[in-house]
Amino acid sequence: MKGETETISDAKIDTTPVQAAMDHAIASGAETGLQVCAYHRGRKVIDLWGGIADPATGRKVESDTLFNVYSVTKALTATALHIQAERGLVDYDAPIAQYWPEFAAHGKERATVRDGLTHRAGVPQMPAGVTPEMMCDWDAMVDAIAALEPLATPGEKTLYQSMTFGWIIGEIVRRSDPAQRSFRQFVLDEIAAPLGLSDLWLGIPDEAEPRVAVMTNRNAGDPLPDGTSLYIQSMPLAVALVPEVFSRPDVRRAAIPGVGGIFSARDEARFWAMLAEGGELDGVRFLSPERVASFSAPRSNSEEPDPVMFGVPIPISAGGYWLGGHRVTSDRAIWHPGAGGSIGWADPDNRLAVAICHNRMFNTRDPAQDPILPITRAIGVALGLERTVA
Template identity: 65%
Template sequence: MQNNLDPRAQAIVQKALDYATGAGGEVGVQVAAYLDGKLVIDAWSGSADPTSGRAVNGDTLFNVYSVTKAVAATALHILAERGHIDYDAPVSRYWPEYAANGKGGTTVNHVLTHRACVPQMPADVTPERMCDWNWMTNAIANLEPLAEPGSKTLYLSMTFGWIVGELVRRADPQQRSLGRFVREEIAQPLGIDDLWIGIPDEVEPRVAKQVNGMLPVPAEYLPPLFLASMPEQVALVPEVFERSDVRRAEVAGVGGIFNARSEARFWAFLANGGELDGVRLLSAERVATLNTPRANSEEPDPVMFGFPIPITIGGFWFGGEHPPVSCVRNPRAICHPGQGNSIGWADPDLNLAVAICHNRLFNPTSVEEDPLLPIAQAVREALGL
């Protein structure tokens, strides 16, 4: 695969990666990029496991946290493409139990646009229960919405994955789990090796060890809804997400374990209008709608510190000038950031797809603090964009 890559372009990106894992404070990083449907950058640097000295290579796997949401949403779009799901239909058309406690009016579109008003995780969730699909979906079906569904934005930090995943399972004629649907209907047709929502045993030795570089924020400074959406016992931290049971479970909104090469190929099919190497998964018309802003996109989100989150009707984020989407730059590009600063995007204006995976969890608060931004800039420079 690497023989087709331009050595000059690779060298520009490699220099940025080596700086990131040196003076930039990163531990291990991978970046891959597709331009016009072709792999044009595939590079990496640093350590996959600082304790053992294992180096990152192109096959190293990384926790990507909420980047997983983009893959889950795409599975739902594939079912909509095939006529198995209607965005305007109530969730309860496919999942009758979901109508409990005032959620009967929640539509599929409300879920995709984070307006389902159930950001809170079930009160008695534990890491073990998070690994039990039936327990989680039953508990979420019984939640009471915190506002009238559709009436306001309340970011579904973790619940998004189970709601979308159960919609996929219920609407799929074969009733496949989300992880299996992604393997069989996205990864295999597109020739993607490592887009895991629930890993098999044999890939675990390739998973990078996470290093938590997050700045601790005292609980009293965190919005109550932020804490409700990501409770401490199942927080997006190595202590929870490096557990072997959590790695193997389909934690559908935040549990993805990918590498940059595989993730970039996923974004490439979206950047290329729903088709890659002769395999079409979505119509060009549908993909062209995925960067339509959701209604009331400027509304502040109480879960996310009162910031407005630029989300599309397709369940993606838009690129922008500020973290966590500063790497993407183009405000028309669709992307998804993940806890700790993972990012992947599809820029339809350039037919560019990029994935950056890393193992140091750090959420920058400014462009100047973002250690991955120089890598994204190096990719554009290397490709003459």
């Protein structure tokens, strides 16, 4: 295990609990490689990594190893939209079609930006016949999503937009950008560059390829839901969130804004730190404190069962992030999980930001079997923080 320990108010932080939890996860075989980074009160205080990035070659995880984070990407995409709202370029209550006229097709004209953010736009399903090649073509995807018929009247039902979220929100950002940049370039210019981030990628450059960790899927043999289920419609098998698809060179190089992020924990944690600090980090302000505070409010109908997720309510905040729960340090923390267990969050109560990246995917139904959970709890122990309950 390697890492760095920094200071808070001239006092050394004992990262031993975090390192022990990581060591146990790797030694037990529950994890293969890990990076854990945390910011507290705007300062990086935990920066640890260990394990194997590529089991076939024995390549080790290093501080700059990159990881697929899947739906953690949605938090970055939502934040890009909030930046446009901060600038007065997007109105949450305006129809999506005000910015993207084609989206009005088939009765979607009343779907608002807020509906898109909170998974109530009515189009969780991916376009029929979608392929990895199509998923890599931004224009083809947004055209096909605009042409979808809603599965429910927009604004009236929660239907988790497993993959479509990214293109819906990303295209609103692109259409509202006076410079008409690609969404990938917008993120690089407006989030990554001002924060000094070199490894927060929506489409990696060729030179980053050797640093990407090899993903394995612990749940590869699990039975699949029925092919007609809303779950499978939202993530069709042809483009499923599995290594066989997301290790493809073309997929790694594409801007897939709902599930395609490839990050280092260092850069991801710094992104979350900006939110944990109320929209400003190291003198650079992105969002107002009031706007960031609003993200910790639950969306309307927050307890509504989500048919895409087998009737389980998804704790989405008014800002489009996930909100609270046992995996994070406060009921007001905004966060996002990624398929297979990745996680990142911003806790405004404790001014804490955390990113945990890994390369052995798993989906657990029992918190006792979650190897990430002891790590998140160890971070609280290391920093002397008790979980904040609203």
